[in-house]
Amino acid sequence: SQELEQSPQSLIVQEGKNLTINCTSSKTLYGLYWYKQKYGEGLIFLMMLQKGGEEKSHEKITAKLDEKKQQSSLHITASQPSHAGIYLCGAYSGGSNYKLTFGKGTLLTVNP
Amino acid sequence: DAEITQSPRHKITETGRQVTLACHQTWNHNNMFWYRQDLGHGLRLIHYSYGVQDTNKGEVSDGYSVSRSNTEDLPLTLESAASSQTSVYFCASSPGLSIDTQYFGPGTRLTVL
Numbered sequence: 001s002q003e004l005e006q007s008p009q010s011l012i013v014q015e016g017k018n019l020t021i022n023c024t025s026s027k028t029l030y031g032l033y034w035y036k037q038k039y040g041e042g043l044i045f046l047m048m049l050q051k052g053g054e055e056k057s058h059e060k061i062t063a064k065l066d067e068k069k070q071q072s073s074l075h076i077t078a079s080q081p082s083h084a085g086i087y088l089c090g091a092y093s094g095g096s097n098y099k100l101t102f103g104k105g106t107l108l109t110v111n112p
Numbered sequence: 113d114a115e116i117t118q119s120p121r122h123k124i125t126e127t128g129r130q131v132t133l134a135c136h137q138t139w140n141h142n143n144m145f146w147y148r149q150d151l152g153h154g155l156r157l158i159h160y161s162y163g164v165q166d167t168n169k170g171e172v173s174d175g176y177s178v179s180r181s182n183t184e185d186l187p188l189t190l191e192s193a194a195s196s197q198t199s200v201y202f203c204a205s206s207p208g209l210s211i212d213t214q215y216f217g218p219g220t221r222l223t224v225l
Contacts (some may be wrong), residue, residue, distance in 0.1 A: 043216040104154035
């Protein structure tokens, strides 16, 4: 079965700093999703990456997919307290299987 | 607006009782999923359905059951609640036409005493 490892597990940054969260898969990535979760709330979809080398941005958040490394990175530029939360990556294992496997998440704290 | 809802949002029950958590989506999505989220384990798949009358076991299905009688609903039943089932439960849905985004409900926090 596919496993996703996220690093770091937690991260504390000062407001305005840049940061990167990584998600590494044990198997080939066919679709990689990034979600954000606020404490006590559901997961909010951020971005989906499907092709090797693909890069997407939404406001100050950029995600990239390195197919060869079976890895995705999520980069936040000039972090703000509103970016705080848990970031989770999820991936499909391919075929007609619509199930997502998730990493354990990265807890981001942004200090003002 | 279309949405996915879960009820109740919070539930406290006793060991051995039967509990049913509701999940309702108005997107007309074919696929629906139930996950539990626990510290140190992340999100784990309990059961999923690809359409009416279709149900499948996920990686942590023991002690749980689901049934899909219509497109909109996938209730999750704990047959005899155990303390190990104390968790936050999330329902999700996706269109099911291809690899596509799963959209999550707000979650149900279940405590089994």
